[in-house]
Amino acid sequence: MSVVTLKINDQDVSARDDATVLQAAREAGIHIPVLCYLEGLSAVGACRLCLVEVAGVNRLLPACTTRVQEGMMVQTNTPRLQNYRRHIVELLFAERNHVCAVCVANGNCELQALAIEVGMDHVRYDYMFPALGVDLTHERFGLDHNRCILCTRCVRACDEIEGAHTLDVLGRGAKARIVTDLNMPWGESPTCTSCGKCAMACPTGAIFKQGSTVAEMVHHPEKLAFLKVARERREWRV
């Protein structure tokens, strides 16, 4: 392991050579918006919100999967990137039925916070209004496809932290859905351990605790990173 130095937004930053641009930026106190990235889970580079401009590279690179390099020059908040981020959030709001006023996660939603952060005050696209269902068969949790943004944080939490791999994605494109096991009702899933890590990981109101009503669902995504680190350091007291 060695240390490299790079410039993020013209600020000198040093980082471990196996760190990602996102980790280096966070350590230096530079904020980069993310949605599919969650500390403790593997990075997939899917939401494209953390795209940054790197001098000498003609493509935009996701900060969450791009490793730092000596002498790298990174820009994280140019007008072009701001424009793309606003478009991406707009596309998400138009894609499914994100109605904050009646959402369990209202006020505790990463998508909502992001819309405010990127300055998305209205949606210019036509709403798609897909007809989607809600799976309430599980005794403790519910899965509302109307709020899902397919970030797959729940899928990775279920697979990587809990090791159950109950959740996965079915289908492709706009028809993709989060499913439990072989597309069966969640309540009938023989693999689900009812651990609730998916509900901790969910950035929106898609996975929620049964019984929570509007604005009552508070997620705890930070607990997953805590679990992972504690496991690695064997911090359990029996």
Next chain:
Amino acid sequence: MNFEELTQLAERERAAQHAMPFQIHVCAGTGCHAAGSEMVAKALEGEVARSTLKGKVLVKCVGCRGLCASGPIVEVEQQQPNAEPASVLYAHVRPEDAPEVVRSIGGEPVERLFLDTNQPFFTRQLKIVLEDCGKIDPERIEDYIARGGYRALFKVLDEMTPSEVIDEITHSGLRGRGGAGFPTGLKWATVAKANPQRYPTYVPPGVQSQKFVICNGDEGDPGAFMDRSVMEGDPHRVLEGMIIAGYAVGANQGYIYVRAEYPLAVKRLRTAIRQAQRVGLLGNNIAGTAFSFNIDIRLGAGAFVCGEETALIASIEGGRGLPRPRPPYPAEYGLWGCPTLINNVETLANIAPIINRGAAWFASIGTAKSKGTKVFALTGQVKNTGLIEVPMGITLREIVFDIGGGIPNGRKFKAVQTGGPSGGCIPEQYLDTPVDYESLTALGSIMGSGGLIVMDDSTDMVEVARFFMEFCMEESCGKCIPCRAGTAQIHHILTKFQTGRATMRDLRLLEELCDVVKHASLCGLGQSAPNPVLSTLRYFRHEYEAKLRSDGYAYGHANGAAEEALSHVQ
């Protein structure tokens, strides 16, 4: 098998073929197969058996001859001492024509079916990849060996070090034929140099290799059939290219990823692999050397995105076919975390000729930056639809009007789309552009894998863009947001144009959205999906504007009505 045995086998096969003064080649490519070439071959065989020429005529099924529009195609060859065989080509042959064809052997050709090979469709082509396609029986390794097959492999194993092979490919200037045009030699060198221990690997038990070679045969573009024709018509050429690639980069295992929709290609590749294994050209200790190489086939389940290299790798590994961000590139972190070489079918088919005839020969064909030839599937509103191979640098006009024979039904040319659903439409004023990677990119299109769709003046360009966007929307894997939600919105806006509901605001939003999807998407599918819209907007913008709302609300307000309302307020 060693080199002497290969030479002996080639001699024996040639002698056996020369013992037959006549050969009848029946095209068995998918196009001709669909037109009934199997029945034609059976009828010809039966007719030969009944005629006086029994034992003198060899009837064999061969790969694609190119002119699919005139299938089934039958070629009658007559052996000549010390010269290339004289041949006559027949088009649209039906089983009931068999007696007439067989009677004509050795005499005057059948006028009614005769196909002139002196037309530009044949004379303007230059065949390297397809040189044996349509000449050899794809289901017999002996036929390939008789025409000089596997000599390049022996040359490489006996005389060259892996780095010399890579240098030869680098000097030839060959670039990836899958569409992006990455220099093949550079890719090989990267894989050869890559350290298999750099990333953690998870190779399944039973797989004995630290590096891999993958042949990308997941040709998914609508209207493209270049790779299919090569795999069906000359499968051993692909295998030979893969084995040489394996030797050059230090891999012992190869995979051919073919779409399951190509059953004939899969069948012929399987046969070819079995034959090569039987004679010792595949497997352990090839030709008595320390080099071992095996090839397995993996079938794609019909997802377009699996042609993208990282999605293809995920699919071979048994996961969902989802792309992942690059870098790290597969050359360093590929199949099961190992350094992996992924080349397109056509790229690999170019390897054996380069080794046989030398890098300088290959580099003498084409333009400064794009060397060699390119196979195109010519389809759409053009007289001669089919498979063509042309040198790089030929103009689009030559392809469409000389080789393609122009537009049928007396209509006018409007545009040609290169690169399939990810490519752009090129209008008439740019028809004299030479076909190479850079020129096509400058026009807002791409070389792509080689689909060429010709459109006449009856074509609605907005509908063309909508059609291809629908394809990309259906085929988007759904992983990244710009591609999943963006293609759906672009398709929605284009549908508004087609139903007369679009306004100027939609046109502006369409342009902005195309920019987002092109630059923010994760993989090549999303990054190139807006190309048909962007290129039609660039060259046929008036067609979009003509489709704006006709009720006066196209610019956000009804003409006159707004002023009236305003004056009322004042």
